[in-house]
Amino acid sequence: MKTALTIAGSDSSGGAGIQADLKTFSALGVFGMSVITAITAQNTCGVTNIRELDEEIIADQIAAVYDDIPVGAVKVGMLSSAEITRVVAGALVKHGAANVVVDPVMVAKSGSRLLKVEAVEALIQFLFPIADVVTPNLHEAAEIVGFPVGNRASMERAAIAIKAMGPKYVVVKGGHLPGAACDLFYDGKEFAYLTNERIETKHTHGTGCTFSSAIAAGLAKRMPVFEAVAVAKRYITVAISHGFSLGKGVGPTHHFYELYSQAGVVGDGE
């Protein structure tokens, strides 16, 4: 059985965070495990409260998994604080984590801050050097590199700057660009664009979480990195095109196994 671990925050409404990650792992035929960093009281309208877990229980969750179970890939999402970021990075180094996908989650779609401003530096310093893939959206890329990122030229400049911070691969997500949903993949040598038509929907809660955990699922299945990203792009496109109205605000993406097997993105779960 292929396994993947998510280290992220809990979203009580089930559309983003740990819950989206586990649904994605399941739909892609990978056994999902979780380490919770923080609990958000959240629904389709926004985040009403956040409670960080203490660093000891976070480190102990990571140790409990790695001490017992082979982890095929790990996706890191919401980290909330600089201390949690440092502890998670230290634990991943200690346990020799492989296939590390870092989604530098900073702000929820509703606007609530999920990573403190002063923690961005810790993310760059401690996690980027051990990451295989980092997946910022335009806003996160801009906050990381310190210049505006809003078109292909600035996405390429941001990818080069982020690559220099240590990860093996960078995917700058263009979900917030006008026009097509166009993501930039950079391996340090060449740029490749993964482009799909924009799906006209407001139900995009959890798109970033879903995309990065789909990449981790691909790595857990030992796909080459570009293939894992390409499959994740197909997965998120199907998931958004079947997004649905739930609650009063921004509804979630859809994770039904049958959908993805029809779309040809589900491999075997061996």
Ligand SMILES: Nc1ncnc2c1ncn2[C@@H]1O[C@H](COP(=O)(O)OP(=O)(O)OP(=O)(O)O)[C@@H](O)[C@H]1O
């Ligand atoms: N309306 C859309 N139609 C098609 N693809 C989309 C759409 N919105 C986002 N995507 C794709 O979804 C993936 C996630 O990108 P996005 O930029 O939305 O992430 P994000 O902002 O980190 O998400 P989140 O707000 O959940 O953190 C990317 O592959 C992006 O191109």
Ligand SMILES: Cc1ncc(CO)c(N)n1
């Ligand atoms: C817990 C959590 N992680 C990530 C996101 C992505 O925006 C969110 N809304 N909530």
